[in-house]
Amino acid sequence: MQGRKPLSIQRQRGMREIDWTQYMALPALLLFATFFVYPLIRGIGMSLTDWDGMGEATFVGFANFTRFFQDARAMGDIRTTLIFAAGSAILLNLVGLLYALLMEKPFHGRSLTRVIIYLPAIISPLIMGYIWYFLLQPGRGYLYHALEQLGAPFTLGNWMKDYPTTMLVLILVNVWQYAGMTMIIYLAGLQNISADLREAAMIDGAGTWQRFTGVTIPLLMPAIRINVVTNIIGSLSVFDVIMSLTEGGPGYATESLSIYIMRMCYGSRTGYSTAVAMILFAIILLPVLISMRLTREKA
Amino acid sequence: MKKVLATVLALALCVSAYSAFAETKVSFFTGKIETVDLLNEIIDSFNAANPGIVVEQEYQKDASSIIKVKFASGEVPDVMTTYEQEFVDQGKYLDLSAENEWWDRLVPSMRDSCTDLKTGKQFRVCTNMTMAGFFYNKKIYADLGLTPATTWDAFVANLKVIKEKMPDVTPWFIFGKEAWHLGHLIEFIPHGYLKQTLGTLECKKAMLENDSAKLNFGAADGAMAVFAQNLLDLHKEGLINEDVLTATSDNCVEAFTTGKAAMFSNGMWALSGLLAANPDMADQIGFAPYPAYMPDSKPVVLCAEDSGYSISATTANMDAAKAFLSYLFTADNQKKYSEALGSPSAFTDVDANWAPAAFAAEVKSVLNSAVNIGFTNEKPAGFTGDDAGRMVQDLLAGTYDAQSFAQAYEKAWNEGF
Numbered sequence: 001m002q003g004r005k006p007l008s009i010q011r012q013r014g015m016r017e018i019d020w021t022q023y024m025a026l027p028a029l030l031l032f033a034t035f036f037v038y039p040l041i042r043g044i045g046m047s048l049t050d051w052d053g054m055g056e057a058t059f060v061g062f063a064n065f066t067r068f069f070q071d072a073r074a075m076g077d078i079r080t081t082l083i084f085a086a087g088s089a090i091l092l093n094l095v096g097l098l099y100a101l102l103m104e105k106p107f108h109g110r111s112l113t114r115v116i117i118y119l120p121a122i123i124s125p126l127i128m129g130y131i132w133y134f135l136l137q138p139g140r141g142y143l144y145h146a147l148e149q150l151g152a153p154f155t156l157g158n159w160m161k162d163y164p165t166t167m168l169v170l171i172l173v174n175v176w177q178y179a180g181m182t183m184i185i186y187l188a189g190l191q192n193i194s195a196d197l198r199e200a201a202m203i204d205g206a207g208t209w210q211r212f213t214g215v216t217i218p219l220l221m222p223a224i225r226i227n228v229v230t231n232i233i234g235s236l237s238v239f240d241v242i243m244s245l246t247e248g249g250p251g252y253a254t255e256s257l258s259i260y261i262m263r264m265c266y267g268s269r270t271g272y273s274t275a276v277a278m279i280l281f282a283i284i285l286l287p288v289l290i291s292m293r294l295t296r297e298k299a
Numbered sequence: 300m301k302k303v304l305a306t307v308l309a310l311a312l313c314v315s316a317y318s319a320f321a322e323t324k325v326s327f328f329t330g331k332i333e334t335v336d337l338l339n340e341i342i343d344s345f346n347a348a349n350p351g352i353v354v355e356q357e358y359q360k361d362a363s364s365i366i367k368v369k370f371a372s373g374e375v376p377d378v379m380t381t382y383e384q385e386f387v388d389q390g391k392y393l394d395l396s397a398e399n400e401w402w403d404r405l406v407p408s409m410r411d412s413c414t415d416l417k418t419g420k421q422f423r424v425c426t427n428m429t430m431a432g433f434f435y436n437k438k439i440y441a442d443l444g445l446t447p448a449t450t451w452d453a454f455v456a457n458l459k460v461i462k463e464k465m466p467d468v469t470p471w472f473i474f475g476k477e478a479w480h481l482g483h484l485i486e487f488i489p490h491g492y493l494k495q496t497l498g499t500l501e502c503k504k505a506m507l508e509n510d511s512a513k514l515n516f517g518a519a520d521g522a523m524a525v526f527a528q529n530l531l532d533l534h535k536e537g538l539i540n541e542d543v544l545t546a547t548s549d550n551c552v553e554a555f556t557t558g559k560a561a562m563f564s565n566g567m568w569a570l571s572g573l574l575a576a577n578p579d580m581a582d583q584i585g586f587a588p589y590p591a592y593m594p595d596s597k598p599v600v601l602c603a604e605d606s607g608y609s610i611s612a613t614t615a616n617m618d619a620a621k622a623f624l625s626y627l628f629t630a631d632n633q634k635k636y637s638e639a640l641g642s643p644s645a646f647t648d649v650d651a652n653w654a655p656a657a658f659a660a661e662v663k664s665v666l667n668s669a670v671n672i673g674f675t676n677e678k679p680a681g682f683t684g685d686d687a688g689r690m691v692q693d694l695l696a697g698t699y700d701a702q703s704f705a706q707a708y709e710k711a712w713n714e715g716f
Contacts, residue, residue, distance in 0.1 A: 052680075054370045055389055139542045140550060160545050161696070247476065250544045251693030266364040268385060268680045270371075 047275035052268040064275035073252050074276070077260045080167070081283075084242075084256065085235035087171040088178075092231045093224065095175055096182025103183065104190050114187075118180035125177060129244025132173045166246060166254050174241050178234070182227050189223030190216070229291035236284050257283075323619045325354045328369070328376035330362025331606065333571065337639040338627075345626045352619045354378075377614040378623065382423050382607045384507075385680045387415050392422035393610040393617065401628055409645040412604040412673055416503055424624070425604035426633060427642045430662055431487055431566035432600045432669075433587040434573070439468065439561045440585065447587030449598045451529065454590040458538040461561045471533065472560035474551040475543040475695060478688030484530075484564060485687045485708075486675060487589050489522040491599040494672040506677040509716050517709035519702055522593055527694055528701035529592060543695055552576050564589070566601065567642040567662075570654055581655040586662050588669035602671040605642055682715025 047064055051057035068074050103114050120128060135143045138158040159165040193216060201211045217224075239258040242248055248255030255263075257280045264273035327342070329335065335358045342354045357376065359365045366381040370391060386392060395401070401424050402410055409428060413421045435447060443464055448454035458470035474480050494502040497513060505513040516523045533539050540546055540560070552569070554560035556577035574581060588598035608627070610620045626632065630648045637644040637651035643659075644651055653659065678684065690711065694704045 052385075053367050054386075054391075137542075138545050140546075158542065158545070247478070249476070249478065249689060249692050250696040251689045251698060253693075253696070266367065267683065267686075268367070 043274050043277065046271055047278050049271040051271040051274075053265070053270035054268075057271060060271070064272045065279070067272065068276055068279060073255070074257075074260060076252060077255050077257050078283075080254055081236055081238065081257045083167055084171060084174070084238055085232050087167065088174045088235040088238075089228055089231040091171060091175045092178055092182050093227050095179040096227065097186050097220075099179060099183035100186030100190055103187060114180075114183075117183060120177040121181045123177070125240035126244050128177050129173065129241045132176075133245050136169065160246060160250060163253055170242055170245060170254060173245065174235065174238070177241070178231070182231065185223050185227050186220065189220045193219045225291060225294055229287055232287045233284055236287075237280070323352045323616050325352060325378060325616050325619045325623055326376040327354055327356045327623070328362065328366065328379040328381065329356060329358050330360065331380055331640075332358060332360070333568070333641070334606070334636065334639055337635055341627060341632050341635075342623075345623055348626075349622065352622065354619075354623050375611045375613055377611055377616050377620045379609055379611070380607060382609055382676075383680075384415075384676050384678075387422055388417070390612055393612045393614065394420050395422060395424060395610065396420045398424070398621070400625065404628075404646045404648055406645050406647060409604055413607065416500075416507060416677070423607035423609040424628070425607045425645055426628065427605040427637060427640055428602060428645050429567045429605035429642045430586075430600060430602050430666065431483065431564070432589060432665060433562050433564055434555065434569065435562040435585045435587055436555065436558065436560075437583045437585040439465065439558070447585065448590045449588070451590050451592035454592075455533070455538070458533070458561075459536075462536075462538055465561075467559065469540045469554060469560040470562070471539045472546070472551050472554050472563040473539050473543045474546045474548045474563075475688075475692055476545050476547050478685040478692065480548065480565075480688065481691035482684030482686075482688030483566075484691065485523075485526070486684060487564070487599065487601055487672070488592065489516075489526040490675055491589060491601070491670075491672045492522040492593050492596055495597060495599055495670040499673055503675070503677050506675060509679070509713065511709070511713070514709075514712075516712055517706045519705070521705060523708050524701045524705035525593060527699070527704040530691070530694065531701060534695055544692060548572075556580055562587075567605075567654075568640075570658070571641045574655075582657055584655075584658055586658060586665055588665050598669040599672055600665050600669040601674070602666055603673045604645070606636075606640065679712060679715030682711050686711065686715075 046057070048059060048061060049057035050060045050063075099117055103110060103117070133141070135141050136159065138144065138160060159169045197215055197219070198211055201215050206214060237258055238256050239262070242254055242256050243259060246254045248259045252260075257276065261273045261276050261280065264270075264276060327338075329338070335356065338356055342356055346353055362381050363383070366376075366379060366386075369375055370386070375391070382392075402421070405424070406428070409425055410421065413423050413425050415422055433447070439461065440446070443460055445457050445460060448457050461468055461470040473484075490502075493505075493514065497505060501513075504510070515521050518524065530539075534543065540554075542550075548569075551560065551563050551565075552572050553576065555563055556573055570584070573584060588600040591597050591599075608624055610617065610624070614620055627636075628646065630646065633644050633646050633649040634651045637649060637653045641653055643653050654662070687708070690699075690704065690708060693699055694701075699707060
């Protein structure tokens with residue numbers, strides 16, 4: 001204790017007060033810098049070169065970025081990624097909200113049902129995709145044969161024949177897997193809505209629909225924002241579901257930007273693939289910024 | 300006494316630490332799952348017979364991609380089975396041209412196949428040969444009185460007879476969900492035509508130099524357009540499976556071994572899977588070449604190098620790596636290897652039962668009667684066999700007609716350079 005002077009004396013002598021607790025964040029900052037900031041900066045540098053992953057890299061300026069926007073395949077991949085993200089985000093929120101509303105009401109076996117709905121979210125999307133392929137494979141899937149045995153036609157037919165049906169199947173499988181996760185966030189939001197408010201609305205004569213649109217939805221807005229943003233971010237970086245169900249095919253029809261990046265990287269176009277990763281980063285950043293803006297407005 | 304014991308103990312510790320330090324570790328990287336178990340056995344016996352050297356095997360399913368990461372990160376394995384022209388160009392492999400102990404035992408044509416065209420040197424040793432052509436169901440053929448076709452017209456006629464007489468049987472099963480398989484069709488049929496007309500060496504040079512006058516991929520009446528038109532016609536007439544775009548290789552094996560498919564195109568690596576699925580089928584599997592499909596062309600069969608082994612140019616364990624390969628290449632080990640792989644050995648002193656006798660005899664007969672072609676290792680780095688296969692998927696999905704397919708192929712090939 002002798003070597004340390006009281007704080008008041010430090011202040012009196014004009015010495016700066018040091019809060020040592022702030023240095024406790026250093027390990028976390030170090031990890032963040034090593035595994036996020038450094039790769040990001042290296043990535044930006046790499047995206048401006050023609051590096052093939054092994055040899056010498058040559059600076060090419062923004063050539064990789066301009067080439068990306070001139071590549072018809074890449075533009076098709078952007079379309080697929082955006083359609084997948086928009087479709088998934090809309091359906092995930094509708095289905096998740098529906099699940100949450102159903103699971104909010106007390107009934108026998110509710111906890112077990114919630115677990116069953118949530119369960120697909122903890123299984124690897126790659127494995128889930130393969131399972132669904134075994135179920136849905138045109139002409140050979142288990143679901144196809146089950147419906148055939150029942151005398152009912154397989155309504156999806158050869159779903160890989162045309163783009164809209166293929167995209168629909170990809171979106172539905174994704175929704176099936178992650179609707180449980182969305183449900184959990186909505187359930188938490190619903191549980192925060194006071195029962196008094198709903199009761200007051202009921203006493204005032206509001207019907208079920210009016211209570212839902214006038215009380216539940218406005219008070220559920222924070223949960224909606226979180227769900228919409230996280231679903232869009234997750235869906236924009238989709239890889240596993242598409243890889244296991246269609247491998248991005250037929251041709252490159254259902255290839256997402258993440259798959260495109262992987263293929264370019266392994267096709268000895270590392271510099272170019274890094275540039276595309278930067279573009280994907282920017283595409284994902286947009287909804288994040290919008291969500292931050294919305295959150296700030298609320299605050 | 301205590302001092303003596305302590306000294307002895309310290310000496311023993313030093314010796315064991317030194318021997319552990321002096322141990323040479325040879326990393327061996329492979330993408331061939333069919334040989335992993337056998338190689339573990341061979342490695343164990345090599346390690347036991349060679350104190351001071353420890354070989355460690357690493358298997359990766361996507362080896363051809365992962366090796367790029369290893370090269371980029373400097374974690375290069377000492378010995379590897381992955382081989383690409385771009386790695387050769389970048390000097391990644393050790394020159395093995397002087398290893399006459401190995402080359403003197405190899406079939407001469409296989410040494411040619413292992414030779415890098417640009418330098419004339421050998422950077423890999425291929426232990427086996429592989430063939431690709433049509434696997435066909437002999438019983439179906441015999442029941443319908445058919446013989447394997449050597450011309451495209453006869454081939455289509457066979458398919459039509461099968462469809463007509465056996466409506467539940469798919470005449471030609473194509474598992475098009477797997478792009479590599481469709482890429483192989485390009486490799487064996489239109490590229491095969493180029494190799495037989497230009498000659499294997501000239502064709503390789505033309506591909507390496509992208510000599511468009513010789514390759515002529517985009518021509519309206521060229522090998523690529525005719526191939527595309529033929530495939531579209533077969534699809535339209537229902538002579539290939541309707542689910543060509545979604546069928547997998549597992550589906551193909553199942554259909555073929557249960558008599559629901561009359562034929563499919565593949566390499567010898569498919570044989571063990573067929574026999575595992577239906578061991579009773581050993582005598583019913585036939586092998587035929589790809590029929591001649593262009594004017595004045597001949598039937599073609601792939602006869603290529605398989606199971607290539609290379610040593611890293613930067614290895615610090617060159618002698619140990621060579622010692623391991625010498626051990627692996629002994630006749631006894633290669634007999635086991637050939638039988639595990641299901642393909643004939645490239646070593647002249649190895650006599651292996653790599654396939655059922657009747658099948659092996661038919662393969663030999665096809666090799667003697669058809670034009671033998673090799674794999675194209677000279678493809679542009681930016682246009683892989685999988686990329687070519689995905690273009691065929693687009694063709695079958697209706698994105699292209701034959702002419703636009705040929706033009707798109709030429710464009711993709713040129714851009715790949």
